[in-house]
Amino acid sequence: MNFDFSDDQKHLAGEARRFLEANCSTAAVRKVLDDDKKAFDEKLWKAVAEQGWLGAAIPEEHGGLGLGHLELCVIAEELGRAVAPIPFASTVYFLAEAVMLAGSDAQKAALLPKIAAGEVVGCVATSEGPGTVSAANLQASVSGGKLTGTKLPVTDGDIATHALVLAKENGQPGLFLVELGGGVKREPLQTLDPTRDAARLTFSGASAERLGAAGEGFALLEQVTDRAAVLLAFEQTGGADRCLEMAKAYALERYAFGRVIASYQAIKHKLADIYVKNELARSNAYYGAWALNTNAPELPVAASAARIAASEAYWFAAKENIQTHGGIGFTWEVDAHLFYRRSRQLALVAGAPRVWKERLVSHLERRNAA
Amino acid sequence: MDFNDTPEEAAYRAKARAWLEQNAPRESVGGDDLEGGTKDTMAASKAWQAEKAAAGYAQITWPKEWGGAGGTPVQQVIFNAEEGKFPVPPNPFAIGLGMCVPTVMAFADDETKKRFVGPALRGEEIWCQLFSEPSGGSDVAAARTKAVRADDGSGDWIISGQKVWTTGAQFSSFGIVICRTEPDAPKHKGLTMFWVDMSDPGIEVRPIHQMSGGSGFNEVFFTNVRVPDSQRLGAINDGWKVSLVTLMNERLAVGGPSGAGWAEFLEAARSIAGPDGAPVLKDQVIREKLADWYVQTEGLKHTRNRTMTALSRGQTPGPESSIGKVVSALLLQDVGNTAVEMLDQYGIISDPALSPLKGAFHAALMSSPGLRIAGGTDEILKNIIAERVLGLPGDIRVDKDVAFKDLPTGR
Numbered sequence: 001m002n003f004d005f006s007d008d009q010k011h012l013a014g015e016a017r018r019f020l021e022a023n024c025s026t027a028a029v030r031k032v033l034d035d036d037k038k039a040f041d042e043k044l045w046k047a048v049a050e051q052g053w054l055g056a057a058i059p060e061e062h063g064g065l066g067l068g069h070l071e072l073c074v075i076a077e078e079l080g081r082a083v084a085p086i087p088f089a090s091t092v093y094f095l096a097e098a099v100m101l102a103g104s105d106a107q108k109a110a111l112l113p114k115i116a117a118g119e120v121v122g123c124v125a126t127s128e129g130p131g132t133v134s135a136a137n138l139q140a141s142v143s144g145g146k147l148t149g150t151k152l153p154v155t156d157g158d159i160a161t162h163a164l165v166l167a168k169e170n171g172q173p174g175l176f177l178v179e180l181g182g183g184v185k186r187e188p189l190q191t192l193d194p195t196r197d198a199a200r201l202t203f204s205g206a207s208a209e210r211l212g213a214a215g216e217g218f219a220l221l222e223q224v225t226d227r228a229a230v231l232l233a234f235e236q237t238g239g240a241d242r243c244l245e246m247a248k249a250y251a252l253e254r255y256a257f258g259r260v261i262a263s264y265q266a267i268k269h270k271l272a273d274i275y276v277k278n279e280l281a282r283s284n285a286y287y288g289a290w291a292l293n294t295n296a297p298e299l300p301v302a303a304s305a306a307r308i309a310a311s312e313a314y315w316f317a318a319k320e321n322i323q324t325h326g327g328i329g330f331t332w333e334v335d336a337h338l339f340y341r342r343s344r345q346l347a348l349v350a351g352a353p354r355v356w357k358e359r360l361v362s363h364l365e366r367r368n369a370a
Numbered sequence: 371m372d373f374n375d376t377p378e379e380a381a382y383r384a385k386a387r388a389w390l391e392q393n394a395p396r397e398s399v400g401g402d403d404l405e406g407g408t409k410d411t412m413a414a415s416k417a418w419q420a421e422k423a424a425a426g427y428a429q430i431t432w433p434k435e436w437g438g439a440g441g442t443p444v445q446q447v448i449f450n451a452e453e454g455k456f457p458v459p460p461n462p463f464a465i466g467l468g469m470c471v472p473t474v475m476a477f478a479d480d481e482t483k484k485r486f487v488g489p490a491l492r493g494e495e496i497w498c499q500l501f502s503e504p505s506g507g508s509d510v511a512a513a514r515t516k517a518v519r520a521d522d523g524s525g526d527w528i529i530s531g532q533k534v535w536t537t538g539a540q541f542s543s544f545g546i547v548i549c550r551t552e553p554d555a556p557k558h559k560g561l562t563m564f565w566v567d568m569s570d571p572g573i574e575v576r577p578i579h580q581m582s583g584g585s586g587f588n589e590v591f592f593t594n595v596r597v598p599d600s601q602r603l604g605a606i607n608d609g610w611k612v613s614l615v616t617l618m619n620e621r622l623a624v625g626g627p628s629g630a631g632w633a634e635f636l637e638a639a640r641s642i643a644g645p646d647g648a649p650v651l652k653d654q655v656i657r658e659k660l661a662d663w664y665v666q667t668e669g670l671k672h673t674r675n676r677t678m679t680a681l682s683r684g685q686t687p688g689p690e691s692s693i694g695k696v697v698s699a700l701l702l703q704d705v706g707n708t709a710v711e712m713l714d715q716y717g718i719i720s721d722p723a724l725s726p727l728k729g730a731f732h733a734a735l736m737s738s739p740g741l742r743i744a745g746g747t748d749e750i751l752k753n754i755i756a757e758r759v760l761g762l763p764g765d766i767r768v769d770k771d772v773a774f775k776d777l778p779t780g781r
Binding site for chain 1: 372373379444637657679749755759
């Protein structure tokens with residue numbers, strides 16, 4: 001049994017943590033939070049590119065480090081701990097994964113080296129309004145290689161150079177790669193997590209290249225999202241662990257009724273509950289990492305379980321961290337709300353937990369019938 | 371990262387598997403493993419234990435001089451996994467070999483150890499652990515069963531009192547019992563541990579009729595049971611420290627698969643009608659619950675894989691292994707209850723001949739309250755996680771520095 005990261009991968013995690021402690025403190029995150037004009041931390045983005053993280057899982061022939069997805073998982077966990085205000089997930093988990101999965105040789109050669117170098121920022125444009133996007137309600141369309149339609153919210157839509165867009169072509173859903181230049185209007189959106197950028201994108205004749213086969217848009221998007229879900233689960237697990245650490249530290253120093261609040265069972269059991277959920281999330285994320293790294297047929301089920309466990313653990317840890325802090329936790333000055341906000345951003349950006357639960361049970365229903 | 375055995379582990383698994391293929395029984399004798407079986411299954415359990423002991427598979431990590439195989443914890447886990455694939459009889463020896471006999475080995479003289487370790491290992495003699503009392507379950511140090519010196523100058527002790535929730539006492543030859551020897555001292559400083567012969571006429575075992583219908587646990591009454599001082603384990607009034615050695619393994623000893631999990635539920639839900647006539651499996655509320663159960667079950671499975679990995683690498687497992695029972699007991703209760711509710715009015719029928727899966731969901735519903743209590747209640751386990759894993763302070767105690775006899779008592 002070898003169900004853990006290697007010493008080298010753990011070493012990389014330690015390096016990443018030290019780097020982010022130095023370059024991505026919550027004070028730095030707040031510069032993006034408090035400045036409406038600042039969509040992301042450009043300095044951190046450049047530094048992360050220099051570290052090679054953007055290309056960790058991109059093959060060396062395309063300018064990456066050619067490490068693997070396990071290395072990307074440990075980096076993701078550290079980015080999640082640090083609530084990093086950069087378009088890492090959009091660019092690396094979605095755009096790079098989609099291109100590696102379904103891109104032509106020419107698309108790979110054109111995009112992957114630029115992703116690794118930090119010159120390309122990706123975004124995923126699927127949602128068009130309240131509720132879940134499906135073949136039944138998808139409006140955006142491509143005709144003659146030109147895209148028309150409106151997408152919102154698009155995380156990092158304001159700063160992206162390239163978008164993955166779900167749209168119909170001849171009535172069939174497809175996933176399209178769009179270089180964001182002419183024919184697109186961008187309007188920033190107010191969201192729950194201002195440390196991450198989001199926009200409304202209105203396409204009026206932007207050039208679009210289809211990824212994968214015609215009519216396979218949702219299937220390909222699912223494949224890409226399964227891969228992203230595992231990586232997001234590591235970000236979420238990292239954030240959830242940080243919430244537990246904050247709650248614990250505060251409970252050990254705050255006195256009420258003559259003793260530290262960490263000595264009350266109401267608080268101890270709350271923190272124990274957070275710990276249990278975080279460990280269940282971590283174990284599910286590990287299984288997802290294994291499935292992602294080996295391209296196992298179990299990936300859709302493993303990714304769903306990792307996604308659900310991590311989304312719920314981060315939510316629980318983030319809200320109970322505020323509760324443990326009491327009144328001070330409800331202030332803008334205390335960092336607890338950064339994690340509360342990010343837990344919502346990460347839980348919704350690739351599909352809400354209830355959507356993933358349905359997806360998981362559909363997989364199990366078919367698998368167990370077979 | 372993978373799930374593969376190392377070459378050494380693979381070789382051991384193959385060897386264990388081959389031995390089991392040759393020797394393991396092919397037909398189940400029944401009996402609830404959680405409770406260690408019944409009088410009808412006891413002979414089969416003893417025979418199987420003797421076979422394992424003869425082949426060195428009874429206590430794989432024990433040193434060879436005591437009848438073990440001098441093996442590693444990973445080898446024990448591998449053997450358990452392979453053994454679990456065969457319909458072997460219930461195991462009534464786990465508490466004795468996991469908790470009582472190691473205590474005897476740690477505190478008794480060589481002669482005593484030589485007398486008891488072999489027969490226990492071979493399944494000839496079963497041991498029980500006499501700790502819980504009517505006045506203290508989670509609070510073991512509140513024991514009131516008293517041991518006083520005989521007044522004839524022999525140095526013998528006279529034990530009187532009552533123990534409760536003693537698993538397997540009705541099948542046990544011996545037991546270890548924690549007794550109050552100094553009521554004027556604070557509660558943790560006035561306890562002493564002894565081993566006792568369960569055939570003593572002063573010991574009466576009465577099975578407890580559980581709410582689940584079974585009777586795996588017992589009340590044990592001590593009436594002037596005389597034991598020589600040589601049966602004392604550890605120093606006088608040092609019994610609390612001795613009990614910690616016994617309890618060290620308890621959390622690992624309780625638990626296991628149930629046969630009433632998410633997968634069984636999913637299968638049953640395919641063919642049971644919901645309010646709209648469609649199968650319950652199409653009900654969104656049910657589907658969300660299935661997803662939650664699956665995620666918890668997989669989370670526990672892969673947490674065990676992480677623990678196993680640490681053992682495999684020769685490291686001490688991390689604290690994550692402490693979450694098992696607190697998750698699994700509540701999970702079993704929720705699956706059992708949701709399954710019963712899924713049957714609508716029919717759900718009250720628990721007759722195995724009429725209910726799905728021969729009544730496994732109903733059995734889960736009725737046994738899960740016990741699982742949430744045995745071997746550490748949910749509440750105690752959360753305290754343990756909070757204090758030992760997260761390093762939060764212990765409760766403020768009002769019973770530490772007061773003479774035991776002066777502590778307030780309720781029912």
